[in-house]
Amino acid sequence: MRDYSDFDSLLPAVPFNRRQFMVSAIGAGFALAVQPVVAQTVITTDSVGLSAGEIKVTTGDGEMPAYRAQPASGGNWPIILVVQEIFGVHEYIKDVCRRLAKLGYLALAPELYARQGDPRQYSNIEELLGKVVSKVPDAQVLADLDACVAWAVAHGGNAARLGITGFCWGGRITWLYAAHNPRLKAGVAWYGRIVGVPSELNPRHPLDIAGKLYAPVLGLYGGLDQGIPLDSVEKMRKALAESADPASKASTIHVYDQAPHAFHADYRPSYRKTEADDGWRRLQAWFRQHGV
Template structure:
């Protein structure tokens, strides 16, 4: 495979973005990989490589660049300090910079930056996001509905809240097909919320599947986290690749 890091200029600074694609000339369909709350790091790149092996031109932007270049967090410190620990507070501050407005601007900037690469297909695009990136994936599927034909949201938190900007409102503008994989153990997720979200898909006439994976904990798809679940992680790779291929009318590629 071919991989590199590029520096994408935005109105707010410079955003490091990992790019990985198969060998060859392409063009390959573009897939945007939205990081989890732990930040831009090797594990995000590893997941991007896995998807690229399936035949995609993958881009993984550092969504925390407004808080610093390529920052990430020590999960062992967070585990010992709890959600009120200093490391968790630092992560929450960074996560607060990942607003709906910012992620739309950032995604547009990334797509513009790779548009001159002949290996990147100018056609329909897909995306996947983890944790806070799962919310981003849903929002991008709504805000860029004319470009995103399929999106996967992996171990998202609560997608229905009592706030005016509750993520479920994004469903109204989605045109593509969606896949959601909730963790069984997640402090912000209840079965009632999952069922209600599934009903919101139906009400908005959005094509999609909502799962809650038994035996999993929030973060299950990231191999560098203590809650990693290999079986569930493999499941999310398979389901996401199937989703993308189906909506891009591609032949299966062994990943």
């Protein structure tokens, strides 16, 4: 097991054999693949009382862009990693960071596809999946999240109060990170895929690590999600309950029976305000309960 007593050890000891960073900055707006945006439901959180904007996170092979939001004053803030949907770090993900910062967190959303390509330039989801998302190794993502924790700790974050939340693609990563970092206190996974075929880049999926979590995870899923079958959600629930691992057994899954996939994404037609608001309340309570 990697030594986490010094947060410098969160950075990869040996650089991955990766391509050069293709994306060096986070753009404004939403990805082309999710246009048109349902403007009347978009939630906009201001930056009053916050320090928010793009930063650079040092990784084992360069600098990765990320969006950071935190209270403008004070320090020793609890840290929450925010993991993007398949569409990258756009305005919705930035706003989630600001919402968390308003609650007193240092929230950090890295552009995890920075080496593979820019999701903002693709107007077709299938093309985005094929040319960018499918080429992102889980090992790279987990190492980049470790680097984000190291950055946060070096900039006023509290290493003892670390959480993670992610949406869709990031929901799956949330489960994986809970089995990766022993210093994590809690995670909240929004409709993340649970099962899949193992591959070189994606060797394990959430169901594979259900009994090996370092931190308890709250899973939030939609009963009408056509991409995540309810039987896979129930398999995960059963695996967690039957595990002898304390963090796994403490994890829980809540299903909103009438919600589709991406019910928290307020810029999309899938948004369901009632379920999104309830999920957000559950997220806050979960992090408080587990010391984040």
